[in-house]
Amino acid sequence: MSRELNPNHWVAPARQRAAINAVLVWSPVVLVLAGLCWRLGGIGLAAAVLALGGLALGLAARHLASRFDQGWLVRRLNAREARLEDSAGLVFAAADLAPLEQLQAERIAARIEAIDPETLADGWSQRPIIAAWLLGAVALAAIILWPAEASAPPLAAPSQTEAAAPGQPRLTGQRVRIIPPAYTGLPARYAQSLDIRAPMGSRIEWTLAFTPQAKSAALQLVGGQTLPLTLGEEGWSGSLRLDIPSLYHVTAEGNRMSRTAHRLEPITDEPPQVQVIEPASGLVMIQPGQRRWRVVFEASDDYAVDQMAQLTLTTAIGEGENVSFSERSRMVSGTGDPKRRRFVVDLDLAAFGLQPGSDLVAQLTVADTRAPGPQVVRGPGVILRWPGAVPASADGLELMAKQTMPAYFRSQRQVIIDTEALIRERGKLSADDFMVRSDTIGVDQRLLRLRYGQFVGMEAEEAPRRPPLPVAEKDAPAEQAEGEHHDGDGHDHGDAPESPVFGGLGNITAEYGHVHDESEAATLLDPDTRELLKSALDAMWDAELNLRSGQPEKALPFELKALDFIKRVQQASRIYLPRIGSIQPPLDMARRMAGKREGIVAGGASLTPFAIEDAVPATAWRALSSPQAIDLGGLDRWVRTNSARIRDPLAVLAAIDALRGDPASGALREKLRQQLWAVLTRPPAQVRRRHDGGSVGRRYMQGLR
Template identity: 70%
Template sequence: MPDPAHWLAPARRRAALGAVLVWSPLALVCAALVFVLAGTWSTVAMLVVSALAVVWAARAAAARFDAQWLILRLNAREAALEDSAALVFGGQPLAGIEQLQARRIAARIAALDPAGLADDLAQRRIALAWMLAAAALAAIAVWYSQEPAVPPLSPADPATAPAAPGAPRLVGQRVRIIPPAYTRLPPRYSDSLDIRAPQGSRIEWTFAFDPEPAAAAVQLVGGQAIPLTRASEGWVGGVRLDIPSLYRLTAEGLGAQQPVHRLEPIADDPPQVRVIEPASGLATMRPGQSRWRVVFEASDDYAVAAGARAAITTAIGEGENVRFAERSITVTGTGDPRRRRFAINLPLGGFGLQPGSDLVVQLTVADTREGAPQVVRGPGVILRYPAPRLAEVAGLDLMAKQQMPAYFRSQRQVIIDTEALIRQRRSLSADEFLVRSDTIGVDQRLLRLRYGQFVGMEAEETPRPPLPVSDKEDGAPPEPDHYDGDGHDHGEAPENPTFGGLGNVLAEFGHTHDESEAATLLDPDTRALLKLALDAMWEAEVNLRTGKPEAALPFENTALDYIKRIQQATRIYLPRVGTQLPPVDMARRMTGKREGIVGRGAVLEPFAIADAVPATAWRALAAAGAIDLAGLDQWLRVNSARLRDPLSVLAAVDGLRSAPSSKAAREKLRAQLWSVLTRPPATVRRRPDGGDMGRRYAGGLR
C-alpha cells in the first residue's frame, strides 16, 4: 500500500510556502516600524518574534492537509479510481473482495504524480500582500526621513568648568524629550538643561566630558541619583518627568558647585464641553415634534476620547408628583481629536413626555491621558414640554394670566418690561396696550406682596369689610377690626378664664403677623427703607393697572434703588427664645460657698498658624540661627500645588544648603518664602491722611 505522507508532502510544502509569502511582508513592516520608534535592539527582537509567528502560521497551514483531504482530492480528480481511494488510504481492515479492489486502485494511484494533487499558490493574495507592504515601508521611510536628525552635542557653559587642572569638565550636552504617546507630539531635542515638557515625558540626557570621569550621575535635589552609562557619544541616562524637581550633574572629580537645573512638567488640562445646538440651554418642544437634536463640542489640549456617555433624565409630572427616570447612551464623536463633536438625535416618543415635563441631556467625556483619564460632565440642556394655557375666567384680575415662575420675576425685570411696553405703544391697540400694562401691574403686585411679608403685610387675598368712619378729631384712619375668618390666626380662647389671670392675652384679644418660634427682626433703618420701597411699588402698581406705564416708571426705579440699599444694609435674624439659665444647686444655696463660681480672667490665646513651617523658617532667616531646611524642603514638596513657582523656592533652599553662611542666600530664600506665608485673617487699615490739605497741615505742625 502507498504511504499517505508521500502523497501529502507536496501539498503541505506548497501551503507552507504560501503562508510564508503572505505573512512575511507584515513581519517586515512591523520590524521597520519598531526600528523607527525604538531602535536596533528592539528591531532584532521584533524580527525574532515575527519569524516565530510566520513559522507557526506555515505549520498551521500545512496541518490542514491530512489523509481525509487526500482521499477526497483523489476521488474528485481521478474518475478511474471509482471513488475507492478510501480503500487504499483509509487505514481500516478490508474483506476479501475489498482487498482485491484495493490492489486494483493502488496500481492506478501509483501511476499518478503526487505534485499534481497540490493547489497552486494564491498569486493574487501574495501580490496584494507585498504591494501593501511596499506601500507601508515607503510611508515609514518617508516618515523616518522627515524626522529631525540627531543633532550634535552642544557646547557646555564655560562657567561650569572647574578651576582644577586635569579634572573632568563638561564639554557637550544634549537633551531628548519624548512626550507620552497619548499627546501625539513628536520627540524633540533641546540644548538647554532647563526642561519643560508634558507630564509623563521621557527625558534622556547625553553628556560629554574631557577627560572622561570614572562615573557620572544626575542628582535630583533632595531625591534620588540617576546613574549615567557610558555610550559612543558620551554618558547617557533618562528619567520619567512626573513631578517638578531640580537636578544637577555630578561626576568623579567634577566641581562640587555645579548649577541646578529645572525639571518642570506641564499638567494635562481636563477637557472642556460646550453646547452647540440648541442655542439656548432651555428649549421648548414644538407641536408635532418627534425628534430632538442636541450637539455638544468637547475640546482638549491633546485629544478627546472618541466615545462619550450621554445621561438622559426625564422629569414627568407636576408639583410633588414628579417622577424622575435616568438612562445613558454611548455617543461617538467626529472631527479633530482635539475638538470632537457629539451629535445626539433623540426620538421623543420613547420617553413618555407629558405637558409640563422636562427632558435633560448631559454629556460626560474623557481625555486620552494614560493611566487615569480625566472625566468631565458638561452642561445640561433642557427640553420642556409646555403646559396648556389656562382658560379665561372671571375674577379679581379679569382673567388668569400665564405668569413666569417667581424666581424669574424681579423689580429690574418689571422695569425692563415697562420700558419695552412704552417703546411698543404705537404698534399696539388701546385694548392690547391696557392688557399688557395690567399684566405688568400684576407682576408688580406679586413682588410687592413678597417683599411685604418681611414687615407683616397681609396677603390681601381675603375680602374685608369696609372700615368704619373715624371719629377721631384728626381724621386718622382707625385700626381695622379683627373677626373670625379674616385670614389671621387669633388663637383659641381660654376654656375657663379666671378674673385677674394674665393667660394668653395676645392670643385672646389680638394676633401676630410673625411666627413666634422664629421671627425675622429687621433693624429700624432697614424696615424704613423696605416700607419706602413698598410705597413706591404700590404707586407703580396703581399706574400700571390703570394703563399709565410712563407714570409708573419713576416709581419702579425708586423701588429698585431702595431694594439695592436694603441689600447692602445690615440685617439681623434672631430667634425668639427664652433665657436658659443653669439650674440652681439647692445643696449650696444660702451656704456662702463660692468655690467654682468665680470665673477666671480672660486669657489671650496664642494665634496658631495652620502652616507654621514656612512662617517659622521665614522668621529664623532674619536671625543668624540654624534653619530646618529638611523640614522646609519636605513641606514644599507636599504643598507644591499651592505655590506659584515651587522650583524657584526649592532652588533658593538648595542655594542656602550649599552656602549656609551666605547672607545673600538667606535673603533670597526669605524673599521666596514671603509669597508662601499664610495671610493674616484681618489687616489694620491705614488712617486716611486728609488729602493734600491734611498733608500740608501735618507738614506745618512739624
C-alpha cells in the same frame, strides 16, 4: 486489476509544491520584520520575531497544503484527462459499488496508474517569488546600511559648567531625550538644555560625557534620591520617570558640575471640558407636537477625548414637593478630532412618559485618554420643560381658580441637593471656588425666600419705607417727592376720607399710605398657614445667612427645617400651636442665701494665640536682610508643603539650594529674599487718610473749629 489506489500518493506532490511556494513568497516579509526589530530592539527581539514568524509561516503553509485532498484529486483528474470519462470518483470511492460500477472502476484505475503524480501539481509562482525576494533584499540592505543613531543628535556642549580642579572630571557633552506617555500621542524629542519641562509621566533619558573620564556619575535630586548613571559607548546614561516637580544636580565622583540646580517640571494633564452646542439655552420649552429632541455636546481636551461618553437622562415628573425622579444612562459615540469631539444625541420623547409640568435633563459625562486613571468630567445639563397647565380664569371666582402653592415652590429641595453636593465636594475645591459656589446657592435661597414672601405680603427688597410727607407738602401739586404714592402708581389707595379726624389711625393709613399685606396672594392664606409660612421664611433667612458666609454645613439644618414647614403648609388646613411660657431651671434650696458663688460664674476667657499663615517665609525674609543664620531646612519643607499656592515653587527651591551651598553670599541671600517676597501674602487694603488740603486747608479747618 484492483481499483483500490492510495490517494495520498497522487496529492503529495501538489501539497509539497504549494507549501514550498507559500514559504518562498512570504519568507522575505518575516526577514524584513526581524531586521527592523534587530535595529530597534536588539538581537533578542529580532530572534523572537524570527521564531514567531517562522512558526506562523509553517502553520499557514500546512493549512494551505491541506486543501489538496481526495476531492481535489478527483476534480483535477476528471478535468485533465478526458479518457477517464468523469469516473475517477469510482476509483477512490469508499462504498461498495454495483457490478457495472466495479467494471468501470477497474478500467479507469488502469488509466490513472499511467499518469505521473508530479504532473497534477500546480506550477511555481515564479513572478511573486522573484518580486518578494528582490523587495526583501532591498529592505534588508536599507536596514543594515542605515546609520544606527540617525535620529539621535550628537552630544551637545553643556550650557553651564564650573571650572574643575586639575585632574577632576568636567561635563563636556550632554543629550536629554524626552519620551512622552503613549496616551498623549506626542513624539519623542530632545531637550535643548538640562532644564526639562515635559508632560507628567514622561520618561527622561540622560546621556552625559566627562573629560577626563569619571569613575562614577549620578543625578542628585535636591532633597530626594540619587540616580546612579551607567557607563556606555557614548558616555554615562540613566533614565527617570517624571512625576513630581523637583531640582537635580549632575555629579561626577561626588562633585557637582554646576552650582545652579536644574529643573524637572512636569506638565499636568488638564481634565476635559464639556459645553452644550445645541440648544443655545440651558432651558428649552417643549413645542406643541414635538416628538424628538436633539442635543449636541462638544468635549475638548489638551491631548484626546475618549470616543465613548455616558449620557445621563433624568426625568422629574410631578408638581410641588411631590416630584418623582428617574434616571437612565446610555453610551454615545463622538465624532471629529480626538482633541475636540462632538456628541450628537437624538431623543425620542415618547419613551420618557413626559406630561405637563415635567422636566427632562440631559448631561454628558466624558473622560480623557490618560493612562492609568483617565479623568472623568460631568458637563453642564440642559433642560427640556413641559410647562404646566394654566388654570382657566373665571369672572367672580378668582379665589377658587388661583393655585395656593405654585410649581416653583419645589426648588427648596434643589437648594438642599446643591448644598449637600457642595459639602461632599469641599475637599476637592479651592477656598475661592468653594466660597463662590456657596454664595451662588445663597442667592438661590434668597430668590426663593422673596417668592414665598409674596404670599405674606413681604416687600420685594425689604427696604425701609419713607415716612409720610407733611400735609403742606402733600397738598402741593407742583412739588411731589420721589417715591411718593400718587394716583396711577399701580396701588389701590381706596377712597380718601372726607374729614380727617385727629388721632384716627385708620384714617392716617387711608390718607397717607397703603397696606401691602392686603395683596391678593396674602389673602389666600389663613392666619395659621401664614404663621407656618413665616417660620419657613425665617429658616430660609438663617440658611441664606450661612450660605453667603461660606458655611453650608450650618445652613443645611435650616434648609431642612424650611422644607418641613413648606410641606406642612401644603398638607395641613389648620394648625394649632400651644402657648407655653419659658421653663426656668429649678432652684437649689441648699445654696439659697448661702453666699456661695462657686459654679455660677464661668471661668475667665483665654486668649487664643494668633497663627500667622506665612510665619516661616516671613521670618526667613526678615532674617535675610542681616547676616544671621537661617533655617533653610524648615523653609525648604514649608515650600514643598505649600507648593500649590506658590506660582513657581521650583524657583524658590533653587534659590534655597544655591544659598545652602554658599550661606555667606550676599547676592544669593538677596535673590532668595526676592523670591520669598512674591510668596508672602499681601496685607489687606488699608483705609487711606484723606489729603488735608495743605496749609490752606489746615487754616480753613482751624477756622471752623
